[in-house]
Amino acid sequence: MHKSEARKLIEQARTAWEAEEWQRAADLYEQVLAQFPDERPSAEWWYDAALAHKFLRNWEKARDLGREAAARAPxxxxxxxxxxxxxxxxxxxxxxxxxxxxxxxxxxxxxGEGEIAGRFGAACVRLDTDGEREVVWIERLCPTRGRVVNVPVTGGRRYGEIVVHDGEPKGERVYNGTTFPVFDELTLFEASALPTLEVTVGAGEAADLEALLALFTEHGFGAEPASAVRVLCACCSEGTHQQERDVRAGAQAVSLAAPEHEARRLLERWAGETAIGRSWSGLEQVG
Structure with missing residues (x-):
């Protein structure tokens, strides 16, 4: 391949890139790189080829080409x-x-070696399952993985699952004066064994509901009142929003993440701690 032909292929690759034809762009870049892996602009070509495969969710190719791109980066x-x-x-x-x-x-x-299990702080992830989108809080285990610490309302998603998220924030959530990024989910990395349950609870005071949420958290489970869930359009979701946990008195649905027998035991314990003001009914598994 002559350099003049390579230049034409690179132009075609860039045209395909602008049209978001990721497979064609990657194929064209790879044709050139097979002959010219170390030209002055080759680092950019390796990067774009790897990124195209990332968009295609072809992770083996993204890794292999990404190694070449990283080898030419500072x-x-x-x-x-x-x-x-x-x-x-x-x-x-x-x-x-x-x-x-x-x-x-x-x-x-x-x-250490092997799997990274660190403390990289809190963030939010926009789950994406069959077109349904929901922003949840995570505890970051590494720069790109996090454990979900909400009880998702999206079908098929669970508290405690580990997700891989992208690196570019798409929105922000502000909680107690601190701003946290919202990342898009790339893939479910590890499923959670905890089922999602739903129960109707009656709380005489907001503090009663707070006590229920704290009780489940103390036992390593999840609890999310319906009053804490906000519905935003896709455009608004990618903006900056003040985040508050709205815990109210009265009757409302609460999503729980726990084995059913454990959930029942904790609900009974919670209701029995006061003579009046706390009740529950209708416990059932929903996910």
């Missing part, structure tokens, strides 16, 4: 080639590559 300077490589390697559970990618990006990791 380490420790936040180059996105390392971030995309870290995502692909994480999804493939290639922990050695993932650790090297995060370090190459400039992120400090917990010491």
């Amino acid at each position: 380490r420790g300077e936040g180059d996105p080639a390392f971030w995309n490589l870290g995502i692909a390697a994480t999804i493939l559970r290639d922990w050695a590559t993932a650790r090297d990618a995060w370090t190459g990006f400039g992120i400090g990791l917990p010491d």
Whole structure:
């Protein structure tokens, strides 16, 4: 292949990229890279080819081409080639590559080998399952994985599952004066064994409902009152929103994440702690 032909293929690849024809763009870049892997602009071509496969959710190709892109990028300077490589390697559970990618990006990791299980703070993730979208809170275990700490209302999603999220924030949530990013989900990494239940509770005071939520949390389970769920359009969801946990007195549905027998036991304990003001009924599994 002559360089003149390579230039034409690169132009075609960029045209395909602008049209979001990711497979065609990747194929064209790879044709050129097979002959010219180390030209001055080749780092950009490797990066775009890897990114196209990320968009296609072809994680093995995204990792393999991403390795080439990262090998031509400066380490420790936040180059996105390392971030995309870290995502692909994480999804493939290639922990050695993932650790090297995060370090190459400039992120400090917990010491050790294998799966990364650190404390990277709280964030939000926009779950996406068959077109249904829901923003939930997560505890970040690494730069791209987090454990869901809400009880999702989206069918098929569960408290405690681990998700992989993208690196570019798409919205913000402000809670107690602190701003947290909202990331888009890329894939479900690990399912949760905890079923989702729904129960109707009566709380004489807001403090009674707070006590129920705290009781489930103390036992490693989840509880989410219907009053805490807000519905936003897709456009508004990607904006900045003040986040508050609206806990009200009265009767309302509460979503629970716990084995049914444990949920029943804790509900009985909660209701029995006061003579009046606390009740529950209609416990059933919904997910």
